[in-house]
Amino acid sequence: MAGAELLIIAAPDLAEALERWRRHLGLERRVSPETLEAYDRDVDQFLRFLTGHFGEPPTIARLSEVRPADLRAFLARRRTEGVGARTLGRNLAGVRSLARFLERRDGLNAAPYRAVHAPKAGRSLPHPVAAAAARRLVDPAESLAAEAWIAARDAAVFALLYGCGLRIAEALSILRRDAPIAGARALRVTGKGGKTRIVPVLPIVGRAIEDYIARCPYALDADQPLFRGAKGGPLSPRLIQLAMERLRGALGLPDSATPHALRHAFATHLLGAGGDLRTIQELLGHASLSTTQIYTEVDSVRLLEVWQKTHPRA
Structure with missing residues (x-):
């Protein structure tokens, strides 16, 4: 699971906050295990990007310094990996979930995370069985x-x-x-x-x-x-x-x-x-x-x- 890997690419204060965030999602928000796993992957990908972007594992303070341009660069990187608009939207939703949690609990500046909008995905119709x-x-x-x-x-x-x-x-x-x-x-x-x-x-x-x-x-x-x-x-x-x-x-x-x-x-x-x-x-x-x-x-x-x-x- 991505959660075990996050300890490697996050500074100690952020790693501890990530565990609190997961408990919050699972116990208080009661999100499904599938959603929790997806958010874990989203945040894992984002933190890996920031580690390369800033040259070191990010701290909570570093996450407060993230600008909209950094978030757009992350989405652009994911786009070059062949990710579609729907997945990009979910990636951004996972990162925003963490940002909102850190804003309430650790004073993170989450304004840049709210300023970036996910690319619009074409609406695909369901395919029901006859x-x-x-x-x-x-x-x-x-x-x-x-x-x-x-x-x-x-x-x-x-x-x-x-x-x-x-x-x-x-x-x-x-x-x-x-x-x-x-x-x-x-x-x-x-x-x-x-x-x-x-x-x-x-x-x-x-x-x-x-x-x-x-x-x-x-x-x-x-x-x-x-x-x-x-x-x-x-x-x-x-x-x-x-x-x-x-x-x-x-x-x-x-x-x-x-x-x-x-x-x-x-x-x-x-x-x-x-x-x-x-x-x-x-x-x-x-x-x-x-x-x-x-x-x-x-x-x-x-x-x-x-x-x-x-x-x-x-």
């Missing part, structure tokens, strides 16, 4: 898994992604006691930032989970993760991604057919069927409606494609 393909993905009979219980497990996870609009991490964090079975009509989900939401559960999703539980060869304790790997440990998101890669090859689906594309399909298909955008926002756990509004663009694109293919005057 409804027919989604139905095949949640069917254990289509699975390429060697064991029936693993086929049932993968189908149950896919059913949660498509039927409830969950993220992979949200689906895999469900405990056995919270499994939506026995006619349960709703599921409490803990999403990004530790925020909880209630999502409805379709009967077919509940049946998929019941089928997996019945076939799973391991004892599923109430306070342990519902989904297990082949050796009985918590199921890794990477295994679900690999299962999807194999399936999309067998079913002739494009590379955009990922587990997250099932969540996109959940939102897009709801919207196409007349779903309310604000309700879809709540179901997805988006903090901002603007994040959800991108699905209106997806639906508009699909409508235009249908019109062009079918309208006699198109």
